[in-house]
Amino acid sequence: MNKNKQIPSHWMRFKVSTLAASVTSLILAGLPVQIQASDIDIYQAGGTGTTKIYMMLDKSGSMNHDTYMKQDYGNSFTTKGSWWEWWDTTTEVCSKGTTINSSLYNSLKVGEYNYTIKDTDMYCQVDLSKTFDTDDAGYKAKIKKLCVLQSGTTYNCYNRIVNLRKGLISLILDSTIGKDIQLGLGVYSGSKAENLQDFLSMDPDTTNKKTLINKIQKITANGGTPIATAYNFAGKVYIDTSGSSNTSESCTGNGIYFLTDGTPDGDSANFSYPSGLTKKTDKNLVGTGSYSSYWKEIGYYAQSIRAHNKKVKTATVGFGGGYLTSDDAIITQGDKKYFDCSKVGTANSNERNLCLWGSKTIPNGTGSEGGYGEGGFYTAQSSEDLVASLKSFITETTVPIEGSTIGSSTIPVDALNTNQLQPFAYFPMFKPLIGTQDQLWIGNLKKYNVIDGTLYDINKKLVYSNATDFNTALKDYWFNSSAAQPDQVISYGGNLSQLLGTQLPKLDGSNLVLQRKVFINSDSSAGELKSAESILKSETLAEREYLYGLLGYSKLTEADLTALRQKSYTEQLTYLKTKDALKGYQLGSIIHSSPILLTQKGAIVADTGSLGSVDRDDYVLFGTTQGVLHVVKSGTQNAQVINGSGIASGSGEEVFSFVPKEMLARQKKGFFESMAVEKASDNNDNFYYGIDGPWTAHTVYEPNFYDAIVDGKTVERDGLQVKADGKNSHQYVYGGLRMGGRSYYALNLSDMSKPKLMFHIDPDSATSGALSYMGQSWSKPTVAYIKWNGQRKLAMIVGGGYDMKYEDPTFTSSSSGNVKGNGIYIFDAENGKLLWWGSSNAGNRDGTATGGVETKIDGMVNSIPSRVKTVDRDGDGLVDHLYVGDLGGKVFRVDLNPSHKANDVNNKFVLNAFEFADAKEAGKNPPRFYEAPTFTIHTNTVAKKYAVISMASGDRSSPLKSDSSAQDMILGFYDNDVTKTTPAKGTTVKLTNMNEIYKAGAATDKTAGWYYRLPIITATSGGNSKSYQTRGLSEGVALDGDLYYSIFDPSKTNNGSNGSSTSCSGGIVGVSTAVKLCLPSGKCGTDTKITTVGDLGGGIIGLNVGPGSTQGSRKLIFNKPPEICIGSDCTQNSITEYQTANKLLPTRWYDMTPYVGAK
Incomplete structure (x- = not known):
């Protein structure tokens, strides 16, 4: 990333600018819920006060x-x-x-x-x-x-x-x-x-x-x-x-x-x-x-x-x-x-x-x-x-101004009842150390209450002391009073306190017991993962002694590790018995790997006084920059705790953690508290990103009928469960590393006590072929069913990834072979076998029933780090269309054949794969698309259906720089061909064929779509003026004809409340604001300018949908009610609520006309 030298801070005051509702259900997967900022430029060291x-x-x-x-x-x-x-x-x-x-x-x-x-x-x-x-x-x-x-x-x-x-x-x-x-x-x-x-x-x-x-x-x-x-x-x-x-x-x-x-x-x-x-x-x-x-x-x-x-x-x-x-x-x-x-x-x-x-x-x-x-x-x-x-x-x-952080709490959808949101927020904290030699930022994950759109701890104490700063000594659902509390902010409570309070090594008689369960893929084959203890005993894996840092001895020194290398496993344990002072744990930061909720069982009940479900078995999965994937118990609360009592036993305890073998090779020093200090203060090339990619889950339940005692009476429960044998149910998770590497991993968590590696996609080991063209694994996997050789097949669909060449804001690729990641990949979601890929680097090959299909897409020459948008047009549970944008300002559409059969030239896997749109302006750098588009269906005046593909552009790699000449925009491309019975490959949509909205005198008769130019802000400081391009760095949210985007303004600094310097905290450069447009035309009625809904807070903040005033309503979530100000007169802005009962737009478009393959 492009870093600015900063004065290092000694402690951090942690804050979050908005609550985030992360929808984990596949049914609502079309609602964009998380931000995936690639850079850490926006985090500024606290420096010092006066x-x-x-x-x-x-x-x-x-x-x-x-x-x-x-x-x-x-x-x-x-x-x-x-x-x-x-x-x-x-x-x-x-x-x-x-x-x-x-x-x-x-x-x-x-x-x-x-x-x-x-x-x-x-x-x-x-x-x-x-x-x-x-x-x-x-x-x-x-x-x-x-x-x-x-x-x-x-x-x-x-x-x-x-x-x-x-x-x-x-x-x-x-x-x-x-x-x-x-x-x-x-x-x-x-x-x-x-x-x-x-x-x-x-x-x-x-x-x-x-x-x-x-x-x-x-x-x-x-x-x-x-x-x-x-x-x-x-x-x-x-x-x-x-x-x-x-x-x-x-x-x-x-x-x-x-x-x-x-x-x-x-x-x-x-x-x-x-x-x-x-x-x-x-x-x-x-x-x-x-x-x-x-x-x-x-x-x-x-x-x-x-x-x-x-x-x-x-x-x-x-x-x-x-x-x-x-x-x-x-x-x-x-x-x-x-x-x-x-x-x-x-x-x-x-x-x-x-x-x-x-x-x-x-x-x-x-x-x-x-x-x-x-x-x-x-x-x-x-x-x-x-x-x-x-x-x-x-x-x-001198008072060190504590650097502040930003993160989006996750308010997950109840996987057993997708009409409700749980009233709990999973809240990541981390400590940015800008301008230092630290390669690892420490972090923690906590669980708080959400009451009336605001965060509270279990004693109903506000998480925020003001608009930006935390109260101290907050007790969350995972607080462990027996744990050491080095401070009253980041390490107070949360998953870290559970590790320190319940899973430090202990003596059982004369035997040292390592309590934490850490698993590693010690080889490349699928199957049960190996425990860290078994690897230490085997004495075969290089650098295995570093695993002790994850097993409760995070304060060991290099001298200790040298001593351990000379000893057998039994001798090592004897040595560690004398090292009580070196016990400890640290967690890496959770920057982009937003927590996801995993529910293994539960039953829906018709009780308005509860969550609507009981007997739950919930877990939370998240990755950290330490290179560790964590699975922890969420807790089994059926109601909020607001008096400090009634916490479910085991809440926040780690069930296991998974460490990819490549992390042991690449950033093993991050397992310890004082070793990862070899980063040049002005260079992040060796910063530890670990497992920083977004993960996704795919869960299939089977029935679970049982009796329960309620008010002294026996009642029959009709529940759902994931069984460990996985014959009729399963729970799979998939994810990448983002800037931590190029790999993708898939784990079978049907049996939480025995996690299994399903597959590891390893582009680093591929010297040629499709995988060799993959970049860093930024793209959040989309897991869905496709038609493959006449059968339903569960597939993992990802973009090709990110190439570090885009750290230069003026870089663009104009031909094949210049960058990694310029493709779309579809893998078998159960074994990782490549089924299909498309790219300018690919050929045109039919493949076989087991895979190997590829499609050459000539214009696909730039990296694709975003999630791939999938569309099921006819409600049969199979993906029919793919949309994705790249870092060269282009948008691509791929039409999958619902009648695909291997070795049948008339029923190829892909009907069309082509450049659907190009947002580049003549004489300028192309805009960049880092996020998936929003897909909506509309009907014109002659009852003809068409799609609007909405996107916002912005350079997330360099959000604070204005070196590029690219003009960022919000765009709505019309797709009149995708709605046909057999989708047609249309002409590439260009800006010259689109209407520019909210601009006086602009043409209004164009038929290919619309676009809105995001403002360029001129800020003056010390007599010097500088221009800043506002950017769209998150996915849009479409609700009942309204279209929302979060726009990032890098000209502002959030040292406190929206740019003020009255709060004693370090700055987060840039502020995000929610704006509203209207579908399908972009403009809302007779409005002459775009509607500003409210400030989301400092940093890159995505739009998130949360519960409204009733269980059946949804609304955008703000950390504080936004205001509309005219001069000095400010009034609270009313946020629109959307009713889920036949009002919330479905995330899939079901066409009444059939979708067929080749003519």
Whole structure:
């Protein structure tokens, strides 16, 4: 994908912009329900919010006194008693051969900035070529570290006020200190504090940096050290002022950088608390003598301003030689550094309290550090140290704006009663890590309630805290309280909590039991899959040790795997018994593999108070980018849970997971939590996509008659079931990998305890022939019956797939052999044998009764990643026509012969296969079709039937780019030939033969169809204008003469609610909006412009049909009711409801006239 470099985020706030009703029933398969975005460009890293640092600086007399240069640059240091009396045991400063000068010379520079010399500035010059003492190595090393090389062996050592100014100027001039950093400046001495500069953004395109530097240059040192007074003053800078930007307070990092080289002096312990600031006294800083009251109030105040909604952190800095400490005072844990305050001063001393005041809580520490300022304690001996401490504090204070995600909840149709939708949503969450080296995005899947079109957890707590952001600690139907909860958003509850709570490895006596069931196709043959444990025992499959990452040891390291390779299976288990700390699971993200509902049994009941079915056995199937296909128990709720109790046992537990062998070879490091970090931040070539393709199920039930007890009475149930033996019933699932590879897999799940591989279509192993032309397996399989050699045959129909050449938005293919995926394929759905394919690469071959039929389709030269639209015209349950678009702007129709017989030249499998339409405009790149068309039948004024083939174009590979000259459109092609008894091969439909709708003065007399040009939006930012093509990136929905599409506008950014930046979350670039047209002409009555129904939310969001106000009604689902605004007057838009009883348009067209084969 085309990636933008982004600042990595540390955590994510997860959101979904719309509910999605995913229709899993084959009966309603014609309703498009899911979006299949190929790219991840729309997910933007959170980056960081505005960071505001108020620098409160000590300018007391000790900052510019030659006595204190003895502390800073003396030969050897010991501590002597009181706060400010840390000095060299020798009386010489800068020692032999040096001089303390009263003023600096005029050549001092800070970077490219000319430092303005003051008469009071002092320094000493040290020539290290001289001999000082017999043991002077430590002294010379200190001079090299703290002083500035002038020339040769000569160093200039500056006093504290010079180092302070130099350090601050260096920081301000640093290119990494940009517009998102705001700095304010205060100083204190004598008995007061004062503000020198309100907050200024360090935007390099303004004069703000110069302004602040000028203020710093004017700081002079004199007087006492009123620390408490200064701190009270600095806190009020935040509490007394409102935010200066439209960024949420939770997005703004606030901090006080408090620097001193002394002790409380000439001070007052009387802190005043502004209105709205509550005094917090949870911890107490204890001082000695006259300082006791100062420290107590300082500690209270630090806790109070940190607990305020502005969350003001405090960092404290001990400046100068009086705070020189040993290196062992720094404690490193991971990438974090902490200060051990026990290394500073003595208990209750001023210096110890200064450290505790700012220190951060040390994980697993003694508990003495932290709890007050939480910004960190730093010692600074030089201007470089000061810069480092300020940068570190800025990092600590900066709030990472949590990147947001988008996903479509699945509200499945009840497979046993297709007139109802279950009131549950299956909700994918994942954590985008843009601009990092992470190859895997972690995720989770949860199950929530749907009440009045909104998501709730099992305690009837809203899933959303506002229009975009999640509430935390939500309990879904799959929440497991015994599981570790690393956070309260993504890993809280869901399938992941069930894995962590119920399926971690455990000891049974002295035996280690691996509880998770993981299956692999260890070879290419069909049949029962092999368990991961059996493969580990067999010691034959390469890299098999990586499977332990999926068996409950996701925290193993490469060193652990190396050790495991040297051991037998029994020895490996013994080794793992000692690795409890390395237990864990992670799930990949669910980006495009929308969950599907699998129902193995149940019975329909006439009870309006329930779901309409009982005794269900439901499962959910989904793929993740980790390369794993999961099957989990959905739960057997017959009614919604809204009080937190009554959850069905086992809900959310994984029944098994399937790992294609190719994933073990291709992305095995994704099985572990810290290994998949080899992706270049600006390149996704080795991003782990895993099993990211959409899957589909085909279920055939058989009767299940049984008795049940209801209200104490025995009643007879007439149920349906899938039996494990599969003789009269079955449950098959089919799917591909999308950008994870080129394969298709089919599994027999009739017996959930023993999943079987039906077949594996593996284009990678084909060096020639039909399969070798297949691209990445993007096309969602259509599973339906066809007429084959005079018999009904279950078939899997897919588009040829995707070629990475289309990552270039200007790429198009004009001849055969340029790309992969330029074809249509029909496979036997029970054994995977290729029955037929059509392409410009194919020949014209009749084949045999077992397959091998192929049809040359000359214009089919571009990839076909979309689902293939199938049409059963006469209600006999057999597919009669295929429609599909390609990435070259063309649409193809294939007419299957209802009288096909092998080796009969008069009854070939395909009657017609041809280029039905071409949407390319002269002189422009062709538009691209990534989704299947919508097919509807109409009758004209002379009672003649014709079809409207509706499609929307848009480049999903590069949704944010406008490099292509293609004009995207919504189109309605008229097909007058498909309705004939023997369908005719018509003339290719061109734009020149179609009416352009909603355009003043456009022709209205064209007879081949209509089209609507999607707007090109011009957006201006920073004085620069850029054009954005709005795009149609989802299938349409046709309901009772109305035609709906979702249109993606890449010019908008969804940092919060529809482009605002008031929510503390990362951006999703682009917003989707639902629009309505009318069939068959495209235009709705006398309307002069297309109807906007409402915003669907940020990102690429498809249209979805869900339950209306009654069980028998349907309507488009929105996350929040859309509004119609005229000026500032907004009213809620009424969403049309469609009644299912004889009103919802059927998904199949049944023609009363016969459909015959050849004439």
